[in-house]
Structures are given as C-alpha cells and as structure tokens.
Amino acid sequence: GIITTARFVLYHPFAHCKTICLEFFGNNLINASKAIVDIMNTFEKDAVVFLTALEHFDEKYVLAINYRNKSKRTSIPKAVLLVDIESNNEELLLGACERVIDMVGPYNTEGIIASDGKERELFWADRKNLGAIARHTNAFKLNEDVVIPLEKLPLFADFIEKLNLQKELENDIRIIDDVERFLCDAKSAQGADFSAARIDSFIDGLRKVRALYRAYVENFDRPAGPELGGGKGETVFKLIQDGTITIQFEDDVITHFAITFHGYGELLDRFSAVVQNERKRKIIIATHMHAGDGNVHVNIPVHSNDYMMMREADETAGVIMQETVRLGGVISGEHGIGLTKLRFIDNEVLEEYRKYKLENDSDDLFNPGKLSADFPQSSIYTPSFNLLELEAFILEATDLESLSTSIAQCVRCGKCKSVCNTHYPCGTMFYNPRNKILGVGLIMEAVLYDAQTSTSLSFRNFEKLREISDHCTMCHRCQVPCPVNIDFGNITLDVRKLMVQRKKSQFKAATQFTIFFLRRRGYYVNKLLRVLVFRLGYGAQRLGYYLNRPVSKITRELLPRINGYLAGRFPRTGQKSLRERLRLKGGNCFYSFENPDLPVRKSVVYFPGCGSERMFPEISIAVIALLYNAGVRVVIPPEFICCGYPMLANGMTGQADMRSYENRVLFHRIAGTTGYMDIEHIIVSCGTCFEMLEKYEIENIFNGASIMDINEFIAREEVYGKAAAPRHPVLYHEPCHTPLRHLGYEKTFEKLFGISPVNIPNCCGEGGTLALSTPEISNTLRERKKLNLLGVTRRSKLSVLTTCPSCVQGLCKINGELSVIGRSLAVYAAERFLGHDWEKKFIQTVKKKGIERILF
Ligand code: SF4
Ligand code: SF4
Structure with missing residues (x-):
C-alpha cells in the first residue's frame, strides 16, 4: 500500500522499567499460555503501571539457542516469557512485578527480576538469538506467522505440542521401518549364520514397538484403553503429556540394538547411520510469539535439498493454518498472506477483497493480480516454498549450496558491525558485514531467478559476489559476537575460491605479479x-x-x-x-x-x-x-x-x-x-x-x-x-x-x-x-x-x-x-x-x- 497521511505520537519514556524472566517447567506448554492470558488481564485496566513487552519462546528455541537458565532450577524450561513492565511510580512498579511472579507461581514457574540495565540486556539477548532455530537444518526454515485469539492460546499450545509429538512418533516409526529393512537384507546377505536368530527376535520386538506407536498416534484424542496404559477416560495425548505413558524409544530400540548386536561392528555402524539419517529429517515445530497480541511465529526448519522433508513441512504448515482458522484466529500476521498462504483463505474472503479492490483500485495498480483465487502462481518468480525443490537443484548445480547454507542463518541483528574492521558507515553498503550477507543472499536470488526464467544456467551474477568479497579482510572477528556463528571471513574465502573455479575472478596484473614474486625463492x-x-x-x-x-x-x-x-x-x-x-x-x-x-x-x-x-x-x-x-x-x-x-x-x-x-x-x-x-x-x-x-x-x-x-x-x-x-x-x-x-x-x-x-x-x-x-x-x-x-x-x-x-x-x-x-x-x-x-x-x-x- 501507500501511506498517504501519517501521525507520529511521541511518548515520554517511563522513568522506571523492569524486566522479568519467567521460566516454565513441567510437561506442557499450556502453562505459559495461561500465564500470558493472566498477565494481559492484570494490566489491561491499570492506568499507572504498563505492560510494554511480552515475548514468548518455547522449548525448541530454548534448546536451539543454548538457553542458560536464569533461575536455580537445572531442568530445561518448557517455555520462557520475557516481560517488560514500566511506570513512573517505582513503588507501584515493584509491587506489580512481585504480583506477576506470585500469580504465575502455581504454573510451575520461576520468575526472576533483572537487577540492573546490564542484566536486562542479558535477558533480552536470548530473544535476539532466536534465529539459531534453523541451525540444525543448516539454515533453512519455513517461517509463517498467525494470530490466535488470546483466550485460545492454551488450546493452540496444546495443538502444537501434540503435532510435535506426532511428528516425533512418526519419525520413530520411520526409523523402525528402515532398521527392519536393513536387518532383513543383512540376514539374507549373511546366510543362516549365528546372527539370524538374533535378527529375527529383534525384528519381532521392533514390530511390537511400531504397533504401539501407531496406536498412540491413531488414538491421540481418544480415551486410552488398558492396552495403551490408560483406563480412566483420559486421552492418549493427555496421558503422554502428564507422564503416565512414556515413550522410551532410546531404551526400546537404540539401547536394545546396541546390546543385542554387541560385537557386530558393521551392523552397529549401519544402524547409527540409519538413525542419524532419519533424525535429521524429523519435523520440529517451534513457536515464539509477541504474546501481547497473540501473534505467533511458527518455524519449521527444513533441509532445502530434502524433498520429502520439505513436502512434509509444507503439509504440516497447512495443518497449522487450518487449526488457526478453526480456533477463530487469522493466518495473516506480520508476514501477510503472500502466495504461500493463499490456499488457506476462504473464497468468500477473496471475493470480498476482489470487490473492495475493484472499487478502490479499478485499474489493478497495486499488487496486480495478487490475492485472486485464479492467480497463476507458476507464472511468477518468488522464493516460495513450492519452488524450493527446483531451487535446491539450481544451488547444487551452481556450487552455491554451501554458500547459501552458510549465510541463511543470519538473523540480521547487526552485532557484527561493531567489531568489523572494514565497517565504515560512510562507505557503500558493502562496508557493513550484515549488508554483505544480505548482498550475497540477493545475488543468490538473482542467480535463482535467472535460472528459473531462462533456459540455461547463467553465471553472470557471480561477478557481483566478487565485489562483496573484496570488502572483507577475512579477519574472522565478526564470528565472535554473532549469535549464529557466522564468519564472513570464511564466506569470503569460499567466494574467492568459487570465483577462481568458475573463472570469474578478474585478472589483476598487480596481484598476479605479487603472487609470481612470492613464489620465487632463489637468492x-x-x-x-x-x-x-x-x-x-x-x-x-x-x-x-x-x-x-x-x-x-x-x-x-x-x-x-x-x-x-x-x-x-x-x-x-x-x-x-x-x-x-x-x-x-x-x-x-x-x-x-x-x-x-x-x-x-x-x-x-x-x-x-x-x-x-x-x-x-x-x-x-x-x-x-x-x-x-x-x-x-x-x-x-x-x-x-x-x-x-x-x-x-x-x-x-x-x-x-x-x-x-x-x-x-x-x-x-x-x-x-x-x-x-x-x-x-x-x-x-x-x-x-x-x-x-x-x-x-x-x-x-x-x-x-x-x-x-x-x-x-x-x-x-x-x-x-x-x-x-x-x-x-x-x-x-x-x-x-x-x-x-x-x-x-x-x-x-x-x-x-x-x-x-x-x-x-x-x-x-x-x-x-x-x-x-x-x-x-x-x-x-x-x-x-x-x-x-x-x-x-x-x-x-x-x-x-x-x-x-x-x-x-x-x-x-x-x-x-x-x-x-x-x-x-x-x-x-x-x-x-x-x-x-x-x-x-x-x-x-x-x-x-x-x-x-x-x-x-
Ligand atoms: S571477516 Fe570480513 S566481515 Fe568479518 S569482521 Fe572481518 S572484515 Fe568484517
Ligand atoms: S552475521 Fe551479523 S547480522 Fe547476521 S546474525 Fe551474525 S552478527 Fe547478526
């Protein structure tokens, strides 16, 4: 859109600000959601003390960012809430902080008030590192956001937890399938030697575990019978959540295999390769939210070269969108609708939008053709999810895959600027390490666009990469403050190597002469x-x-x-x-x-x-x-x-x-x-x-x-x-x-x-x-x-x-x-x-x- 008028409202900053870190322990995500609702309600009518920030991240993020507990408890928090409360009245502010901590105590929660500005910064530093969630998939993630009505947040938290559990069990079942397959192969390859009986007995055990896991998934929302460890009308999901049913894949399969095939080195190696291979394809749904307004960011890290995983992630995102709508939420948050979420919008809504557009923009000047049910998605270029498969091919063919991997985790925090030796605000955009990363990303997008819109691969955009790498002295200092460990010095080395390999490095007589000189060793x-x-x-x-x-x-x-x-x-x-x-x-x-x-x-x-x-x-x-x-x-x-x-x-x-x-x-x-x-x-x-x-x-x-x-x-x-x-x-x-x-x-x-x-x-x-x-x-x-x-x-x-x-x-x-x-x-x-x-x-x-x- 176009902003035609704007009014800036400037507020005096409050005299006092307190940050509270709330760590939620236990087995479920619901508690944090309930606390969000309680905190919001508490401050809704307060005219002296104000809630100015309420940010949430779940266990998946806690693990991804190597979160360090602020409380004395040693277990990993299920969720963390960061709360900023401000006021001009210090006494009332302190009272409000204590009230918040008392209020959420029953939710198995620890609350810590930052003692000074430095500690506040430390608390908030975790929030800035959330980009690290995609580290385990080498940077790629599906990132969508939705808005959930506040009172439905606990239900949504339950839903996400259930989905994660389902994905975990499905992943376990896939491992079991793979292990069974390779054991059968191993048995026929080795003939009927002394390992055959062991293999048969182990496969029997595997089949039982698989049948049980399948039963769990199929009965998540049904009362569990005695055969599944229930009997009092609780659903399977609730029994897993409260710890009555425990999933013991480690004991049932991993340790059991190691004990059964002790001494069979080759089988053990193949087994761990199978487990690792499937584990890295596991779908994980991580959420963090700007909790005050119910805006939830749903991230699903995926390996961009794994089509099965990408498809599964895409389907999972679809399930989340449907649940959002079912709970009365909306799928357009900060990220808008774009093309990827179009399929989840009702035709009635699109029709309403079409009428509005006709009335206010009859020539279809703004975002022409967008948000129309018959918009031909395949005719446009966007790095959207549907095109990832093709993009993965192109990146591989152009040797850009590892480069794409190394930059994609950048969360654009700009922490690298202050230590960068070549950072010069008066220079062009490439005198800033963050911009260099953005530049590399944009060039990659240009390469992808070129490849998708022409009939052959073109490398002409590669030359721009050289310009970016010329602005780096490879001092490696940017890696130290970077929350996701990016070292642009190494990226520069990779770019220069690529340039030489692709014969795209410019001939520079002075440089060539220097190298010639340095190679001469004679007296x-x-x-x-x-x-x-x-x-x-x-x-x-x-x-x-x-x-x-x-x-x-x-x-x-x-x-x-x-x-x-x-x-x-x-x-x-x-x-x-x-x-x-x-x-x-x-x-x-x-x-x-x-x-x-x-x-x-x-x-x-x-x-x-x-x-x-x-x-x-x-x-x-x-x-x-x-x-x-x-x-x-x-x-x-x-x-x-x-x-x-x-x-x-x-x-x-x-x-x-x-x-x-x-x-x-x-x-x-x-x-x-x-x-x-x-x-x-x-x-x-x-x-x-x-x-x-x-x-x-x-x-x-x-x-x-x-x-x-x-x-x-x-x-x-x-x-x-x-x-x-x-x-x-x-x-x-x-x-x-x-x-x-x-x-x-x-x-x-x-x-x-x-x-x-x-x-x-x-x-x-x-x-x-x-x-x-x-x-x-x-x-x-x-x-x-x-x-x-x-x-x-x-x-x-x-x-x-x-x-x-x-x-x-x-x-x-x-x-x-x-x-x-x-x-x-x-x-x-x-x-x-x-x-x-x-x-x-x-x-x-x-x-x-x-x-x-x-x-x-
Ligand atoms: S390696 Fe390059 S981008 Fe990183 S701090 Fe050094 S000069 Fe800056
Ligand atoms: S490369 Fe710079 S901007 Fe990107 S995440 Fe690291 S420190 Fe932040």
Whole structure:
C-alpha cells in the first residue's frame, strides 16, 4: 500500500522499567499460555503501571539457542516469557512485578527480576538469538506467522505440542521401518549364520514397538484403553503429556540394538547411520510469539535439498493454518498472506477483497493480480516454498549450496558491525558485514531467478559476489559476537575460491605479479626483484604520488584506477635482506644463530615470511637480534619461503595447498636434523603467517611446539625485563590478523614497556594484496583510519606501532594533511632493548661468530 497521511505520537519514556524472566517447567506448554492470558488481564485496566513487552519462546528455541537458565532450577524450561513492565511510580512498579511472579507461581514457574540495565540486556539477548532455530537444518526454515485469539492460546499450545509429538512418533516409526529393512537384507546377505536368530527376535520386538506407536498416534484424542496404559477416560495425548505413558524409544530400540548386536561392528555402524539419517529429517515445530497480541511465529526448519522433508513441512504448515482458522484466529500476521498462504483463505474472503479492490483500485495498480483465487502462481518468480525443490537443484548445480547454507542463518541483528574492521558507515553498503550477507543472499536470488526464467544456467551474477568479497579482510572477528556463528571471513574465502573455479575472478596484473614474486625463492632472483620492485617500483610510485597531487581531482575523474594507486605514498624500503647482508645462500641448507657468549636459554624456529624478509627486512633482522641477544638459539628455514596465505586469500587454494605441503615437508626435515635442540616455539612476526602455520599442525612436527609472535615471546619470557615507559603516548594499530594471540596487545605492552597503548581501530587499508587488487576500497578504508587517528591526536606527524609488515606499509600510506609512519613493534623493541645502533652492532657481531650452516 501507500501511506498517504501519517501521525507520529511521541511518548515520554517511563522513568522506571523492569524486566522479568519467567521460566516454565513441567510437561506442557499450556502453562505459559495461561500465564500470558493472566498477565494481559492484570494490566489491561491499570492506568499507572504498563505492560510494554511480552515475548514468548518455547522449548525448541530454548534448546536451539543454548538457553542458560536464569533461575536455580537445572531442568530445561518448557517455555520462557520475557516481560517488560514500566511506570513512573517505582513503588507501584515493584509491587506489580512481585504480583506477576506470585500469580504465575502455581504454573510451575520461576520468575526472576533483572537487577540492573546490564542484566536486562542479558535477558533480552536470548530473544535476539532466536534465529539459531534453523541451525540444525543448516539454515533453512519455513517461517509463517498467525494470530490466535488470546483466550485460545492454551488450546493452540496444546495443538502444537501434540503435532510435535506426532511428528516425533512418526519419525520413530520411520526409523523402525528402515532398521527392519536393513536387518532383513543383512540376514539374507549373511546366510543362516549365528546372527539370524538374533535378527529375527529383534525384528519381532521392533514390530511390537511400531504397533504401539501407531496406536498412540491413531488414538491421540481418544480415551486410552488398558492396552495403551490408560483406563480412566483420559486421552492418549493427555496421558503422554502428564507422564503416565512414556515413550522410551532410546531404551526400546537404540539401547536394545546396541546390546543385542554387541560385537557386530558393521551392523552397529549401519544402524547409527540409519538413525542419524532419519533424525535429521524429523519435523520440529517451534513457536515464539509477541504474546501481547497473540501473534505467533511458527518455524519449521527444513533441509532445502530434502524433498520429502520439505513436502512434509509444507503439509504440516497447512495443518497449522487450518487449526488457526478453526480456533477463530487469522493466518495473516506480520508476514501477510503472500502466495504461500493463499490456499488457506476462504473464497468468500477473496471475493470480498476482489470487490473492495475493484472499487478502490479499478485499474489493478497495486499488487496486480495478487490475492485472486485464479492467480497463476507458476507464472511468477518468488522464493516460495513450492519452488524450493527446483531451487535446491539450481544451488547444487551452481556450487552455491554451501554458500547459501552458510549465510541463511543470519538473523540480521547487526552485532557484527561493531567489531568489523572494514565497517565504515560512510562507505557503500558493502562496508557493513550484515549488508554483505544480505548482498550475497540477493545475488543468490538473482542467480535463482535467472535460472528459473531462462533456459540455461547463467553465471553472470557471480561477478557481483566478487565485489562483496573484496570488502572483507577475512579477519574472522565478526564470528565472535554473532549469535549464529557466522564468519564472513570464511564466506569470503569460499567466494574467492568459487570465483577462481568458475573463472570469474578478474585478472589483476598487480596481484598476479605479487603472487609470481612470492613464489620465487632463489637468492639472486630475489636480489633482482628487490631492486626492481622496492627500489625502483616504490620510488616510481612516490614520484607519481608527488606529480599527481596537484592534479588528483582531474585524474580521479579521468583515470580513477591510476589515481587510486597514487593516492598514498609508498614507504621507503628495499634495503638488503638478512640473507644478502650475511650471504646466507642455498636452498639445500638452513641456518642457526646462537650467541656463544650466553648459555642457550631456549631453541626456536623463526619463520620470517615474505613481509618481514623481503618487504621490510629490518623486521626479520630485529627478531633474530632480539632472540640472539637474549641467548635464544634461532633456526631459520631455507631461502625466502612463503606461508601460502596470499594464494589462499586470492582463492588459489590449489597453490596454497601446494605451498603448505612443501613447507611442511621442509619443516619435517628441519625437525629431523635439529632433534637435539628441542625446539619449543615457532616464532613469527606476521599474523597471516601465524594463521597459515596453524594449519600445518606444527605441534606434531616439532613435538609439542607452539606458534608465537616475537613480541609476545620476549614479553612472556621476560628476557629483557621492562623498558622505561616512553614519554609520549604510544599509538598502536591492531592488524586484522593479529599475531598477538596469547597475551594480546595490552598485556604485551604492559610487560615490555609498562604502558597501555592507544589502540586506533579499523583496517589500515593494506590487507595483504587488497591495496593492489582494489585500490579504491583500500583508500576508503585508509580514509576511515585517518579519521580515527585525527580523533585521538592533533599532531600532523605520527608514528604508529603495529605487529604486521603489511600494516607497516598501509600506515605509511596515510599521508597528506596527516603524515603517518608505520613502525614494526619488533623493530621498536630492538631499539628500546638493544640501543639505537642495534642493527649495525648485531650484523657485525653475528658475522664474526654465532651462525651455523646446517645441511639437510
Ligand atoms: S571477516 Fe572481518 S572484515 Fe570480513 S566481515 Fe568479518 S569482521 Fe568484517
Ligand atoms: S552475521 Fe551479523 S547480522 Fe547476521 S546474525 Fe551474525 S552478527 Fe547478526
């Protein structure tokens, strides 16, 4: 519809608000429904204390969200009610809260009043996590809502409970059918050996259980006879509900099977496969409601690739709609009618609507053709239930199935925004992790639409996925606050892999050249590339930066990509690597550094990685100097090895796997040769190296060794004690992939320098190869970083410490009105602990003594 006039009514907030959490225990859902009616009635006429929120969720949700009891009881609540009561009169408000708790006490209920704002938030946090209901079906659910008259809520609760019980028993019967079938097959396959008699006797037992369960389902609403455990006129359902009849599938079938076929490994394996397979297809009906107005949301999680399950869920939804109508409720709640509920609307209602439409919209402009009994549903596209079967095929054929699974659980709460390194409200919609997920969903819908409306599968929409994934640095931080555990970093990795597989990744010369460079391991080729790339290339870029500055407004319009590369000034680098300075050549050997003037405190392997060895060699020199001067024996692997992360991050998983495989072989050989050293740690000076090395299972190669950043290592070992605190506040940039995984940056700074640095949030814009692949995104992120820096200091020249070589470069590119020098924390620590001439002294000393060349 169209809103033609609107009136906003603004209320003063109440001075006091209390949240009560009511937990309902026992065997039935009715109690919570009765309590809802009682609470509503209590506040209906109250003119001082007001009921402002009344939200309900049932046992299925309690289990899905891993609900933690607020009361002291240990059993799982059957339902939970969250109640907000507000008033300007605190005393009356408190009295009303107590009254509510007393009133619902007889319903086997515990009531807890939140003590403060923080606890209130905690209570309500559960409500926000309800999206997790679809977790067990990998995200897909049928989600309909209905409105039930309040006084009929208890009946509806009973109905849902009965339906769930029926679905459970039917699922049990299906398991029994399957088990009987495979046992019969097993018997004929094995011939008449000693298991045959067991199988026959077990099948007999199964048949009895099945007959009983069938009798339960068929007699739910009939008085149970003595053969079913009744006799006093109660229905089977009531007897199950009050616990007189107990369904003991676990004992009757599962445990019985395990005991009967003890020792028959193959039969046991097949049995558990059958049970698991059927269990995951069980239909579960979960409800939560905005209880105050009887608006009930009915969710049925389904596996989108299981047609039988989808059909059953569809039929179940139909049964629920019919019951809603029978109870005098309506099937149009917040979600409206749409197409899926059309079949449950009476023709008389549709006829009335048709007349109204004719009168008020005679040209049928609004929602043309909709809600008409003869509307040809098959002619339109909607991701409606009827089309799911086809959609499941398409998703599978386009390799989008797992992507769809990984995003579908998103409940759009936006909790990931606050931790996302690339979140920038001033950027486009993709600078927001929630929107990235929505974007992926929309693209998938576009792929489905394309496939359903044309004769062949088209992959043209895939390219948009690339744009979304370009806005993520794969820091994995969004997973921490996410109620349904979504990690967009992993989704980005999957998207990039898919792009490469489908040959949809754009050719980017700079990225390809970087990967080419990183794969070169030879001493002389690296010497040449160092001069070409870091000396000449970076020098040319700096020249371009200065030339472009006065005309950047014009180049931004005419040559946006070139302008993007010239927006920030590359740092000065390209000095000789450690290997060149010490002439450590040879791919068939590795080197060990050991200070002969100190006893060996520990032995470690240092993995320098490309950033610390090739881009900013002073970092790798500082790391070895810090360890050497502390009496730590350091082993470095052969020339210029890359951990493989840059390939992985660009979707080239095959290449990344190969790199990882080769490196692991190399590490095994080093471990074999250095067994006498008792290597305790693998030291790194880069977060992505840390992340990649974690996949190598280092602890198995070096006998329990752990990966650790150099700064954390010297802080933890307290090898240098604590340096004097610097006079100025220290600014710190936490990389997207931080290597400080054990102590964290605050403790590390505290232990090394006795200070707490000022952390400047968000990404520096470098992001490994991000700055080369997408300079426009990189520059936008750098803009944000600049704003964050300006927010904490007025100085125009700054030095910011960091623990990632790539971020050193990213920070250095922030220049213009604010000029930043990015500095490695390891280099800073070397200066503080070893003196300003640490590098010269170290190279001179170590050249004379302390390097051992070890041949494989
Ligand atoms: S992985 Fe990091 S950058 Fe990507 S969406 Fe999550 S928080 Fe943001
Ligand atoms: S991905 Fe973000 S918006 Fe979606 S559920 Fe997780 S935290 Fe909420």
